Amino acid sequence: MEGTDMEESHGPPPRISSSKKLGRMDSLERDAGKVTGMENHGRKILTRAVILRLAFQTIGVVYGDIGTSPLYVFSSTFPGGISRDHLKTNVLGVLSLIIYTLTLSPLIKYVFVVLRANDNGEGGAFALYSLICRNANVDVMGKRHPEDKNLSAYKLDLPNQGRIRRGIWIKNFLEGHKAVHVVLLMITFFGTCMVIGDGTLTPSISVLSAVQGIQVQVPNLSQSVIVVVSIVILICLFSVQRFGTDKVGFMFAPVLTIWFAMIAMIGLYNLIHHDHGVLAAFNPKYIFDYFKTNKREGFISLGGVVLCITGTEAMFADLGHFSVPSIQIAFTTYVYPSLLLAYIGQAAYLMEHPEDVGRAFYKSVPKPLYWPMFVVAVLAAIIASQAMISAVFQIIKQAEALGCFPRIKVVHTSKNFVGQVYIPEMNWFLMCACVLITAAFRDTTTIGNAYGICVVMDMAVTTTFTTIIMVLIWKTQLFLALLYLLVYWSVEFTYFSAVVYKFKDGGWLPLLFAALFLTVMVIWFSGNSKRYKYELDNKISMDWITGLGSNLGVSRVRGVGLVYTELAQGIPSIFSHYITNLPAMHSVIMFVTIKNLPVSNVLSEERFLFRRVGSKEFRMYRCIARYGYKDCHRGDTQFEEDLFKSLAEFISIEDDGKQMEARHLGEADTDSCSVAIYPVSLQLSPPQAPEESAIAIPGSGVVEELGFLEESRKAGVVYLLGDNDVRAREDSSFINKFVVDYGYAFLRKNFRESTLILNIPHTRLLKVGMVYFI
Template structure:
């Protein structure tokens, strides 16, 4: 029985579809958003990420040997010296130390990273910011208020997650989203992890090269230091050639290095005895701590050195693939390291006094110098691993406004994610050389090295555990087991390495504090500037008055007005009109938006909307990029933007037709002519020329702001903004077609 107000009128299938479309489009057009365009694209989407073939996977696995594992692969050069700086007192302690090394490698890089952390990647990208990006997409914890519902419609935005919905995941997500303190804490935790990775990237080259060149101590320590400096100069110069070329150049060398480790290990096991394999029994760890107590706890700082470079497996993931890293570590790196450490332990059972130079003393005489040459080359590769990881992480941090603009060069057309940052490359080079010259030996650097390594590991454990709870919705027992085991191990190691704070451990903490300050200040000022624009955006009434104002001239051509605001027209636009009372015949408000996602398909990149009144030929456009997307040349960008604008105009016509507007044949013909005339008008304006309009917004603290805020905003942020790349450089805007307008914001 129908209600009283219902009509008992039967509709044809075509009329029913038309009625549904009308109601649907009416809802969409009521909302001030870009849902129309987003909805149009979604229906035609197909994932553009094809599965990688085995040939490519094996090729990448081979490359990864030359880029990722240099650091962990050269750890046998100095690990036992770090554990026993005062010599070995009892044979059982040697077995206990070896057992700690073996299980540290098996648990940390193999179990934790290879099979858990690598799966927490962000569409193929790894590193601390990839974890943060993943959390930002599944929970509203981002500090920037530029989220839009359309972003969730992107093909790469959603990852495949278990279908079961648990109250626990929603509860935790709600707590995170409703707590400003939790958001800030998560952001600072992420920035700390990034800073520690950067600190690791500056310590690794100095540590690895010094330890390798130490094989020729007969020349004197000064010679070792300056030879190391020369090698570092060559290494950083080679970065400009890209990970692809460097990887293929280094991979054969490091493969030979791992083969040498295996051969030397088996040689020592065969010569000095296989009894050290008892160390696979974890009981010897208990004996080790029972016998040495305090010294055993202190020696954990040396055990940590066996896992240095583990984070590179995740940080460098964007250069390769999950399967490639899993293959290369499981079948090449892990066996080689286990055999190498067992062989060194076998040698030390008969030669305990050689513990400070275990590796070179255990090398058979006939192959000593070939091994030395390969060791030096492997040390260079070790440095490459963390440098590549730092480049990847900084590229990601740029996308969420956490780092001043720097030039990012994509070095490979074949593989995504391989980048080079010239400015950062030279900064790390200078720091590495200073560390090498000042510290001069691996002992002092090792104290600092351990803190950076363990801190990054603990941060990764914490963030992956949160992802397991909120994103993967993993069983709570498994989450507790994962976090409990690895957090206990890492915090125990961290307590040990922090005991060496005065002896050099302060170095990564001081460096991280500086980097955290830069990133936090940049993000804070960036966020405040965005919030000011959002709260003072231009009203629709202003645009309507502008359209009726006879004093405003319309000049030929297309004007692209750049702004970071994605929720309206920026407040600098009225300031521009008051300074230059003219508007281009076609004006597009362009917002370049970086999303916490690695790649965005080209067909999903541009979102458009009319600015009323329509006849005024003004449009809003949001151009969305992932943090690993390349903008391309200016000419390519202009053609893509204007082609998508024409498509948008045509689609608007079909939308209004579907909504039931004038559907008579004559009215329809007139509308088609109007659409084609609008497109021809845009093409004529494009032929007249395209001008870029860029607002130069200077940010200052309010007069009544605290002194601390004035120092942060007026001096530190302004210094960073003035000494890094400007907006038009990042967007490759041609200076001959650039018009700037300045304005000061008080925050």
């Protein structure tokens, strides 16, 4: 903050009459105003037909992973076979574990609890983190300002005051400990990395386990052929991702619908024709009998049982592609019953044929149905990978939008569902990783050992954040929130303890991927934070700008200069560097800040905030364009058109004292060069010539200024962007020098430039170089 031209505001300002003076302000910390008629925060109210359509698509995108788990769960749980001495105890014990794991985790936890913790229809670790950030003052970067709190997406329905007191202690705890802010962010990073690790393993184990089934009928087929076929299928799978979730979902959903119907019918067939006594597994006593009989080996076998819930996290991470009702309907009415019948049927078959546990799924299929089932299984396994691939796209987009991941290309693939995205860089990385894993491990047992760690640790992160949201936002009774935490931490850490035993047998792989991406995210976030702090500490005071005079000390040429900066307050140092070294600048200057907020989306009516910088003669303005992590923002023609329309409305509203008083914005100090900011609505009339403008102009000064703005725009619009070379200071520690000079510099050079992300036309781009020592 500048000590001479602004005062920091802490919270929304009181409503005052226009005759009362406001303190000097340069930080845009004023209320953005409320937009009426937006009770749903910009979310579409989906019709029943759309919900059912999305429910059908979820079968093809969300549930493929968990749906193909019956291919390998029993074989992974009993890699050494089933002893006939305790056949009933072993089979019923594992079946009971599967039944209650499916019920506790996907059904109760995710469908009925976690899905409710969405951020305006968005799921994933960053969605949970953003909810916590908005409802407690948790902001590591320090880029939040009080005016953001009045966005529609920030608001939640508040319970009565008595229930608010129940969660006030956790809010104070989170806000009062900066170390907790960092811990929460690191947990979010870790959860994100686990999803990425899951996304690299899911396609490999699903496709490989399905293709291996051909060895039941063709036992002489070598494993090398199986691996090559699996790799070809994986390459084809990732090649179709560019068509988008909407199209891929409709291609895949019919196959998965058939798959779930077939495994349910085959399960029912096995239950009737083999041993219907396995229904006794609904009695949880068989779980205790299983552990009592098998002791340590039974505990380690949990690493195989946990594979029955692989892909569960995709139900939440893929939420932005669909909706809560669609995911709930599909799982409770179709997916969950089909999975139960499939596992019960396999258990009934194994009671009579325990020697077939290595190929339990295909061996339990009636012979006339083998080849049709094999074809559908291979197709279903291919599709199963889609769940985690889409989840990785979604969660990486959230991380990138919030400045926690290097700049990447995000392609929005659907006009109807804005949350559906495709990320080319991540798609090809996942493809290469899956191919290498399949070629290196060659069998599902080793991949399964690695798989469990990703699943369990990701679920533990979700459990932790959901509990905080229960107390902080939902105002749930503390007893119920702690009971939820205790139950699911107990389940998840029990499974985690089991899969840790298999660390050396492949469990190290997901942790390697997690460490790689965690390093990237920490380095990028750390570098960005230091660079932002440098810009904040070295911004230019308004007194320096005022001392330059009406022409700012240089020749003014016709045109508009859009100076992009991350600062929401103050004049960036790059601007002083520019006007010091160049003899001329544009007649109109606008400082544009693209501000990413911890919300899923920002309504177009609340997109822009404007204010004037200095006196009117300067023709300098500041604009903040606010976006959520689900929004798509580009520096294209439409953005430019909206920007100038909004600026024209701002100039008109600024001059109208009656509108200012009605909006409770007040007047600026007579000795101040700045004025209060205005929220600007984009609900304007279509573009018209200046003489036909639909905006009412209250005074000649406004007419002159709008005319000058239009003439300057016709003369040309130039985008001024800082091309900063970031280096560590000489007195920095070795770690800081390594992170900044090597790690952060490598990521800046090898990922996409901001000009590509903002889609700035190169013919109108002017880069200004400067060295930052951070």
